[in-house]
Amino acid sequence: MVSIAGATGYLGLTSAHGLATHGAAVAVTGLDDEACSGTAMRLFRGTEKMPSGIACDVSERGRIAALVDQALQHNGRIDALVCDAGIRGAVVPPGEGTDDAWFRVMQASLHSVAWMHGVMRGRIATSAPRS
Numbered sequence: 001m002v003s004i005a006g007a008t009g010y011l012g013l014t015s016a017h018g019l020a021t022h023g024a025a026v027a028v029t030g031l032d033d034e035a036c037s038g039t040a041m042r043l044f045r046g047t048e049k050m051p052s053g054i055a056c057d058v059s060e061r062g063r064i065a066a067l068v069d070q071a072l073q074h075n076g077r078i079d080a081l082v083c084d085a086g087i088r089g090a091v092v093p094p095g096e097g098t099d100d101a102w103f104r105v106m107q108a109s110l111h112s113v114a115w116m117h118g119v120m121r122g123r124i125a126t127s128a129p130r131s
Helices: 010-021 033-044 061-075 099-126
Strands: 002-005 026-030 052-055 080-083
Touching (some): 002 010, 002 099, 010 026, 010 033, 010 080, 026 061, 052 061
Parallel strands (some): 002 080
């Protein structure tokens, strides 16, 4: 199974679609539960495995372990991670936005990748194949 953070956005969705089309089980994650569930259902059409849709704000470090636990419960194992979470909105050059806005962008786009890899690293190695 491949866990895809930010799978309800364009790049993450494209990755999820390509992987699901080629037979991979995927866990679709994003901020909104309805968007995750809807994306999972759309991906399921024409594929063998029902993707899981899991809402999670990966910019909040404490939520990532629960996300991983849910993905493992649904799929039994995690083989790979795609990190494409980010924040949509106004784009301003560095130094022109507020410190809070810049911190949120860095938390969602950079810190979340390090946090997810930290949590996933041990889980990928210890995931047992689903029988």
